[in-house]
Amino acid sequence: MAMNHATALKVGLGLLGMCLFGYLMGPPLYWHFMEGLAAQPHLQYLLTLPLTEQCFLCRTFDGRTEALESQLRANMALLEAKKIASQYQKEADKCNSGMETCEEAREKAEAALAAQKRLTAMWELRARQKGWREGVAKSHTHEQVNVQTA
Numbered sequence: 001m002a003m004n005h006a007t008a009l010k011v012g013l014g015l016l017g018m019c020l021f022g023y024l025m026g027p028p029l030y031w032h033f034m035e036g037l038a039a040q041p042h043l044q045y046l047l048t049l050p051l052t053e054q055c056f057l058c059r060t061f062d063g064r065t066e067a068l069e070s071q072l073r074a075n076m077a078l079l080e081a082k083k084i085a086s087q088y089q090k091e092a093d094k095c096n097s098g099m100e101t102c103e104e105a106r107e108k109a110e111a112a113l114a115a116q117k118r119l120t121a122m123w124e125l126r127a128r129q130k131g132w133r134e135g136v137a138k139s140h141t142h143e144q145v146n147v148q149t150a
Contacts, residue, residue: 124132
């Protein structure tokens with residue numbers, strides 16, 4: 001009888017411990033579980049249906065899930081393509097900007113060359129008016145020596 005009494009006491013204490021654990025941990029676990037269900041409205045709906053309807057809806061839901069996953073993959077591929085296209089567009093814009101800068105520099109260089117040619121032509125005209133001929137070059141220092149001796 002002492003053995004049965006000790007066993008009954010252990011079972012009673014174990015049962016009391018489980019009840020106490022359920023009493024303390026039950027409400028937080030329940031609310032945590034319900035918040036998880038609230039985030040998944042289709043699961044909450046499934047829990048309120050009879051088992052036969054749940055099986056039917058699960059098969060239907062699996063088909064929809066595959067369609068949604070396929071749509072998600074397509075959307076992700078589209079976003080990736082848009083991202084790559086945006087990167088290429090940025091590179092093209094940089095290239096166009098560089099080309100415009102080079103074109104502007106070329107136009108400025110052409111304008112400077114044209115101005116230099118005009119200036120050279122003006123000086124050549126003045127030199128011809130003063131007697132300069134192409135191919136005949138006198139030393140400037142030789143002319144100064146002649147001027148000083150005279």
